[in-house]
Amino acid sequence: MWTLTSKFILIDIASILYCFLVIVEGAKLQTFTAEYGPFNETYYDILEVIWPATISSGALQVTPDAASSDFKLSNKSARVLLNQRFKLWEEHASQPQLASFNTSFLFNVFRPFNDTAAEGLAFMIAPNLLLPPGSMGQFLGLTNTMGDTSDTANRFVAVELDTSRQCFDPDNNHVGIDVNNIKSIKTESLAPHNITIAPIGMAKFYNVWVDYDGLNMVIDVYIAEQPEITSPTPPKPGSPILSADLDLREHVNQYAYLGFSASTGNASQLNRVLMWNLTVQHFSDSGKELDKWMKIMLGAGLAVLVLVLVFAVGFGYRYRKLRTVAPSSNLVGALQRLPATPREFKFRDLKKATSRFDEKNKLGQGGFGMVYRGMLVKENMEIAVKLFSRENIKGQHDFLSELTIINRLRHKHLVKLLGWCHKKGKLLLVYEYMPNGSLDKHLFIGPNKEPLEWNLRYKIISGLALALHYLHNEYDQKVVHRDLKASNIMLDSDFNARLGDFGLARALDNGRTSYAEAEGVLGTMGYIAPECFLTGKATRQSDIYAFGAVLLEVICGQRPGTRIAGFQFLVDWVWLLHRDGKLLEVVDQRLGDNYIVEEANRLLLLGLACSHPSASERPRTQSILQMISGAMPVPYVPPFKPAFVWPAGEPMDMDSVNTVSITTSDSVSEWSPKNLSSENSAGHTDSLV
Structure with missing residues (x-):
């Protein structure tokens, strides 16, 4: 007792x-204060400059400032955001709290051809570091046709400086406050104030102040002309030109980014920010x-x-x-202390649902355990039950690691965790059932079966990229998956990709950019980035490498570790045909001509870019999403695969490692890392969920 x-x-x-x-x-509350400008290339380290935005001529060129024979200034959209996010509100049972911020910026808008002005510029509070595809024209880089009809999900607030009139605008020269929609909740025409944002034949400079009072939940906007760029900053006007009541908790994410967006339409104009001051009183974790x-x-x-x-x-x-407390008691205690504790299933219910874990219900098997299909009759719900095979302290560590991470993840392209069970030394995780199984079962099929259609392959790649971006950038902590491969990508009834198997995944603590496993390199050959064999560390960049391997696997219909044309790895063969100008010859022959040439070429080049031996040269997930959609061109891919050189300068998202310089051949076959799982030529997968 x-x-x-x-x-x-x-x-x-x-x-x-x-x-x-x-x-x-x-x-x-913590206070963040910074002064930015004049802008130069060093600002690429602290700003997310989303193409076609650039930094040049001492300014943020939020929409492009130079045309070429194959690049026009019209119908473009872009963003430039501070790559540090802020916690803008805190919710407590006693009293909700909102942060306050003050920002000012010097900008000018110029019509290069003195024709009709084109759309405008906006200061925004953004939910993420992504640019919505198709956000040119009237959408100001804020949203798009689809997003503007479901504005509650957009989660942005913006102060627009609009130079083009829509049916809901007062004129083509006004300021407005936009909340999750380009139709402003409040606008003010600037002509009565002797302000013209984009005058014909000249460039005028204006200072804008945006103040948000979190206590009174009011946003105020002020504007004043600055005669010359070198002139002193004019005093802030005594009264705002526009003011509105605004509860940010209802409209923006708790963690958000600040910066600028802009667009052009059929006409063109330059949207430039020359100076930017920012003070944010934000909440600290x-x-x-x-x-x-x-x-x-x-x-x-x-x-x-x-x-x-x-x-x-x-x-x-x-x-x-x-x-001495039994290890099982420690485990149950840890499970019960998890935030938003998932449902605890009864072992007898899972045993009954899987027909006593009958072999005929087995979906897959891997290094961490076996996965069974089950049916909860009372709830009329199909489930996938992962039974961990190692009933010892290490097995419990794997079990807790997977549960702790995926328990808090929420994304439509991740396999959803339903709950857990611990009984008589048995460790089980319960997931939603994926009717179409794993991706590899649809890629590597018998000769008499229909191959996976091109549109489904493209859809799966897009979904996987969204899932990876969420793990790397949008979750509370950065998460490295460490085991990205076709057998861990599940498909729901509509063939939407759902990334699963978080047994190797690790959340990086604040300030950390990599994770090292005491046992050495873990993962599957063909998906492991070359630098991992030297550092023993997994990073977001090594996840990108694995994504590139999956991308090539989906397009080519060949496993990354396939020996082909004398090469040990698929990527080396693809790079050879890229060099010879025969890149499309690697497309899965079973598709015949039933694929889109432009899309296939773009995705293959993206796969090679993600497979670059140097971690710092691989694109990040926000760029990958835009490349997949076609909103951004794929970076230059050299005809010859670069040699792996270590160390290679300052790689992104990797801790610096003191080691000797090593240059290898294009292959890493000479390495013999420990603990590498494998997939045989018969198509056996080592894990499902």
Whole structure:
């Protein structure tokens, strides 16, 4: 009785102390202040300059400032965002809180051909670092035709400086406040204020101030002309030109980015930002400070509580021997303390659903366990049950690692976790069932079966890229998957890609850019980036390499580790045909001519770009998404595969490693890393979920 009572009291007190600390720490505001400009190439390190935006001539060219024979200034959209996100609001049971910010920027809009002005420029609060495809013209780089009809999901707020009139605008020279939609909630014509954003035949410079008061939930906009770019900044006007009540919690993500967007339509204009000042009072997450105080307060509080309990109920007990807590008890305790604890299934229900884990219900098997198909009759729901095979401390570590990460992930292109079960040493995870199985089962089929259609392959690649971008950039922590491959990509009833198997995935703590496994390099040959064999570290860039391998696998219908034409890896063969100008010859022959040439060429080049031996040369996920959609060209891919050189300067998203310089051949076949899983030529997959 003593043990049971004290257990629950201790848990309750620990929860109270934890909640108290989160509220105290979470309510603290931090102030970020910065002055930017004149702009030069060093700003590429702190700004996300989304093509075709550039930094040139001392300014952010939010829409392109130079035309060429094959590149026009019309019908373009772009964004330039600070690549640091801010926590703009905090939600507590006692009192919700909103951050405040003040920003000012010097801009000018110029019509290069003195014709009709073209659309405009906006300061925005953005949910992510992506540019919506098709956001040119009236959409100002903020949204697009599809997004503007479902504005509640857009999650942006913008102050537009509009130079083109739509049916809902007052004129072609106005300022407006946009909330998740290009139809402003409030506008003000600028002509009565003697302000012309884009005068014909000349460039005028204007300072804009945007102030948001988080306490009173009011946004104010001020504008004043600056005679010359070198002139002193004019004083801020005494009253705003536009003001509106605005509760940011209802319209933007808790974590958001700040910056600029712009677009051109059938006509063209230059949209330039020359100086930018920003002050944000944002909320800080608890981080290491919370961990430190948690240990101190919980340690002290629990020690006192234990003493009280001992004296209160221990008159009859002069001494109790401390008992070692079984590993299974530790595991259950860890599971119960998970945030938003997932559902706990009963073992007997899962046993019944899978017909006692009958072999005929087996979907796949891998290094971490077996996956079975099941049916919960009472709920009329099909499930996939992953039974972990290693019933020891290492197996529990794998189980907890996967559950801890995927429990909090929420994305339509990730396999959804339904719950867990721990019974009699058995560790199980329960996922939603994917009717079409894994991608590899549709790529590597018998000669008499129809190959996977081109439009479905393109759709799967797009979905996988969205999932990877979410893990790398949009989740609370950066997550490296570490095991991206066709057998871990599941397909729902509509052949939407769902990335699964997070047994190797790891969330990177704040400030960390890589993860090192004590046991060495983990993963599957053909998908592992060459630098991993030297550093033993997984990074977002090594995930990109694996994505490139999958991309080539989907287009070619060949496994990345396939020996072909004398090459040990598929990527080397593809690079050879790229050199010879025969790139399309690698497209899966079973498709015949049933594919889109332009798309195939673009995706193959993207696959090679992602497979670049140098981590710093591989594109990032936000660029990959735009390349897949065709909104951004694929970077230059050299005709000869570059040699792997280490170290290779300062790679992105990788810790610097002190090691000798090593130059290898195009192949990494001489390496013999430990713990590499494999897939045989018969199409056996080593994991499903």
